[in-house]
Amino acid sequence: MEDMTTLPLPASRQRGAGRLLRQRARSLAQAAVTPLDLDDLLDHFHPLRRGAELSGRVVEVRPETAASATLVIKPGRDWTGHVPGQYVRVGVDVDGVRLWRTYSLTHGPRPDGCISITVKAIDGGVVSGHLVRRTRPGTMLRLAQAAGDFVLPDPLPGKLLLVTAGSGITPVIGMLRNLFSRAEVPASDIVLIHSALSQAEVIFADEIRSYAARGLLRLVELHTDTHGLLDVDSLDELVPDLTDRPTYACGPAGLLDALEAHHEARGLVLHTERFRPVVLAAPGEGGTVTFASGTTIRADGATPILDAAEDAGVLMPSGCRMGICMGCVLPMKEGAVRDLRNGALTVAVPGETDPAGVPIQTCVSAPAGACSVDH
Amino acid sequence: MTTITRKPVNPTAHLTEADIEQIGIELDAIRQDVIDSRGEKDAAYIRRIVDVQRRLELGSRAVLLGSALPPLWVLGTIGLSVAKILENMEIGHNVMHGQWDWMRDPKIHSTTWEWDNASTADGWKHSHNQVHHTYTNIVGKDNDLGYGIMRVDEDQRWVPFYLAQPMWNFINACFFEYGIAAYDLELGKNLKVPKNKRSPEFKANLSKTLKKIRKQATKDYVVHPLVALPFGGAVGALAGNFVANVVRNVWSHSVIMCGHFPEGVETFEKKSIPDDETRGQWYVRQMLGSANISGGKVTHLMTGNLSHQIEHHLFPDLPSNRYAEVAPKVQALFEKYDLNYHQAPLPQQVYSAWHKVVRLSLPNDWLATTTPKNLPGQLKTLWAMSTKGPKVRRAAQARLTQLARRQQAERSEAAAAAA
Numbered sequence: 001m002e003d004m005t006t007l008p009l010p011a012s013r014q015r016g017a018g019r020l021l022r023q024r025a026r027s028l029a030q031a032a033v034t035p036l037d038l039d040d041l042l043d044h045f046h047p048l049r050r051g052a053e054l055s056g057r058v059v060e061v062r063p064e065t066a067a068s069a070t071l072v073i074k075p076g077r078d079w080t081g082h083v084p085g086q087y088v089r090v091g092v093d094v095d096g097v098r099l100w101r102t103y104s105l106t107h108g109p110r111p112d113g114c115i116s117i118t119v120k121a122i123d124g125g126v127v128s129g130h131l132v133r134r135t136r137p138g139t140m141l142r143l144a145q146a147a148g149d150f151v152l153p154d155p156l157p158g159k160l161l162l163v164t165a166g167s168g169i170t171p172v173i174g175m176l177r178n179l180f181s182r183a184e185v186p187a188s189d190i191v192l193i194h195s196a197l198s199q200a201e202v203i204f205a206d207e208i209r210s211y212a213a214r215g216l217l218r219l220v221e222l223h224t225d226t227h228g229l230l231d232v233d234s235l236d237e238l239v240p241d242l243t244d245r246p247t248y249a250c251g252p253a254g255l256l257d258a259l260e261a262h263h264e265a266r267g268l269v270l271h272t273e274r275f276r277p278v279v280l281a282a283p284g285e286g287g288t289v290t291f292a293s294g295t296t297i298r299a300d301g302a303t304p305i306l307d308a309a310e311d312a313g314v315l316m317p318s319g320c321r322m323g324i325c326m327g328c329v330l331p332m333k334e335g336a337v338r339d340l341r342n343g344a345l346t347v348a349v350p351g352e353t354d355p356a357g358v359p360i361q362t363c364v365s366a367p368a369g370a371c372s373v374d375h
Numbered sequence: 376m377t378t379i380t381r382k383p384v385n386p387t388a389h390l391t392e393a394d395i396e397q398i399g400i401e402l403d404a405i406r407q408d409v410i411d412s413r414g415e416k417d418a419a420y421i422r423r424i425v426d427v428q429r430r431l432e433l434g435s436r437a438v439l440l441g442s443a444l445p446p447l448w449v450l451g452t453i454g455l456s457v458a459k460i461l462e463n464m465e466i467g468h469n470v471m472h473g474q475w476d477w478m479r480d481p482k483i484h485s486t487t488w489e490w491d492n493a494s495t496a497d498g499w500k501h502s503h504n505q506v507h508h509t510y511t512n513i514v515g516k517d518n519d520l521g522y523g524i525m526r527v528d529e530d531q532r533w534v535p536f537y538l539a540q541p542m543w544n545f546i547n548a549c550f551f552e553y554g555i556a557a558y559d560l561e562l563g564k565n566l567k568v569p570k571n572k573r574s575p576e577f578k579a580n581l582s583k584t585l586k587k588i589r590k591q592a593t594k595d596y597v598v599h600p601l602v603a604l605p606f607g608g609a610v611g612a613l614a615g616n617f618v619a620n621v622v623r624n625v626w627s628h629s630v631i632m633c634g635h636f637p638e639g640v641e642t643f644e645k646k647s648i649p650d651d652e653t654r655g656q657w658y659v660r661q662m663l664g665s666a667n668i669s670g671g672k673v674t675h676l677m678t679g680n681l682s683h684q685i686e687h688h689l690f691p692d693l694p695s696n697r698y699a700e701v702a703p704k705v706q707a708l709f710e711k712y713d714l715n716y717h718q719a720p721l722p723q724q725v726y727s728a729w730h731k732v733v734r735l736s737l738p739n740d741w742l743a744t745t746t747p748k749n750l751p752g753q754l755k756t757l758w759a760m761s762t763k764g765p766k767v768r769r770a771a772q773a774r775l776t777q778l779a780r781r782q783q784a785e786r787s788e789a790a791a792a793a794a
Contacts, residue, residue: 019742032598034590035489096418325504326485350764
């Protein structure tokens with residue numbers, strides 16, 4: 001045993017001891033800050049540290065067009081990286097309320113470790129308008145890890161067609177930046193067809209035109225105000241060797257639907273990225289509530305979900321039954337409910353709102369259309 | 376205090392059913408105004424308070440490391456007391472009410488918050504939000520009235536046990552967090568049940584509470600003194616934590632007593648509340664069953680805005696920082712409907728609440744009928760009532776009531792003669 005003191009510990013053992021020490025220190029610190037989580041406290045000092053819930057700090061807001069801007073974001077240390085073309089879910093506090101949206105990442109991995117999203121302010125868009133017009137450097141955003149399979153294959157095919165419309169350029173610009181920033185630009189023959197409402201509405205206009213000028217790609221720029229909407233039947237004209245090119249497309253649902261039909265009829269390869277539109281059943285008076293257990297109940301627009309569910313034999317958490325005690329709050333995954341006290345709507349959209357669900361008070365909420373509750 | 380229905384003049388007698396429903400409509404409108412306008416500023420407010428509180432607590436605990444030096448002990452203990460008060464009152468109580476749920480921030484949400492207190496968030500939310508706020512000031516249903524150990528109403532029969540209630544109340548104040556934990560668990564009721572017949576729910580809650588108490592005590596009385604040990608501040612840290620907990624307990628106990636216990640705040644009989652109590656009727660009960668503490672911004676902050684107890688009871692889920700702007704509108708409504716908006720400075724409310732505790736610890740009318748001149752006789756009566764059987768008590772009580780009536784009559788005669 002005395003050898004132990006003279007012999008150096010094996011490296012693995014040292015690492016093990018280090019880890020044990022760190023664990024001990026952490027549990028001591030945890031005991032010192034209970035009932036808080038140590039991380040809650042550390043968030044006040046270093047929200048981007050390793051081990052923190054993923055978030056990012058806006059370091060730059062760069063206007064692209066009158067209605068769009070690029071946000072450069074320094075992500076937390078636990079950001080695991082992304083492949084160009086993927087998207088990220090972003091939680092933004094708008095008027096004090098945390099709202100989640102999904103945006104394409106518009107850069108490849110950058111040397112400064114930052115990520116970027118480019119947002120177009122859509123009419124009536126609460127979050128997009130806030131991000132484009134009212135977000136300043138220093139703002140903290142919640143992030144989820146990058147996701148999505150709209151990515152270029154590796155190795156790159158010899159020929160490629162990219163079709164984008166409007167803000168559909170955002171995942172594709174990430175792909176292009178990544179390709180063209182390499183020391184050795186891959187020898188691929190790329191055609192980019194981009195359709196925007198007008199000349200002034202083209203996001204990244206200078207950048208894609210300069211790629212074309214440098215001979216990195218062939219650009220077909222269409223403006224709806226002069227050329228009309230992109231017609232898929234004109235593709236053969238625009239791209240004579242269409243059949244040789246796998247197609248990557250991103251844009252409004254109408255365009256993607258037409259492309260899918262067109263390519264399927266011709267047996268051509270197509271990859272698409274759909275920006276999920278916010279599809280809401282028109283909030284009606286009453287509707288159905290589906291529980292995670294599989295039970296579905298129906299309630300009219302004047303009956304609280306809690307009452308209807310209990311009448312149907314669902315075991316519900318409940319409390320004061322008048323909207324005070326929060327004892328009945330359950331997460332709604334999808335759908336809309338109406339607050340019986342003031343008629344206000346609360347909406348949950350998968351992929352848009354909190355993935356864990358939007359908390360609703362079942363005792364004062366009636367369904368407004370079909371909704372599902374995690375309970 | 377006598378339940379509202381047994382009073383000679385019911386303070387709501389002048390209100391018609393239509394008035395009561397109109398009060399409900401007007402209060403709903405006040406509530407909606409705040410909901411429509413809450414936003415970024417409010418969110419920034421609670422985040423700032425949370426940030427300040429956590430930094431203050433960390434800073435104070437750091438100062439207590441050097442508590443071998445008396446000035447540092449004083450500074451650290453004051454800081455820690457303030458931090459604990461803020462955490463329980465303006466943050467914990469209000470977050471757990473769901474006042475900030477609208478932000479949809481899982482870190483500041485009634486379903487995820489846990490507070491620096493012996494009682495568990497879940498237990499407290501049940502007994503406070505659900506029972507106390509729903510059945511406010513209904514004798515026998517609202518445990519906040521005397522926490523089940525005190526005589527809070529003339530209608531409760533006096534027994535000698537109650538003589539000690541000022542002492543119980545004082546002890547409860549000093550160790551209030553444990554008192555809250557005990558009555559969240561309905562400990563008194565549940566411990567009477569034989570051990571093998573206690574409900575699984577109670578057993579589960581009891582073990583959660585004991586675990587929480589252990590963790591809380593370990594933090595304050597073991598971990599922090601240990602950390603201070605190398606700096607020679609172990610004893611100071613231990614004492615600082617103990618004092619801060621007691622200060623927080625006494626403070627929160629006082630604020631809560633002021634909310635519902637001062638003289639003039641109404642209580643209600645269980646059977647006088649209709650099963651289908653309307654929103655208007657519920658509002659009126661909250662209006663009469665609560666009392667405010669007048670004061671400045673610091674008072675409001677340190678009481679967790681329970682200085683606006685009336686507004687809080689009307690709108691328990693509105694953000695606490697907005698009660699101050701709602702208060703004048705609510706007060707105007709009280710005046711419009713000729714109801715008593717009960718409001719006084721903190722020392723006055725505390726005195727009033729304690730006066731009631733003492734008065735009710737004695738037989739009905741004893742305190743009111745006692746003068747320096749008849750003190751020996753009164754003490755003899757009290758002695759007899761405390762040591763002899765119920766028969767003697769009943770007879771003595773009848774004499775006291777009679778004496779009170781006679782004194783009352785003499786006073787009004789004297790007043791008439793003077794006029």
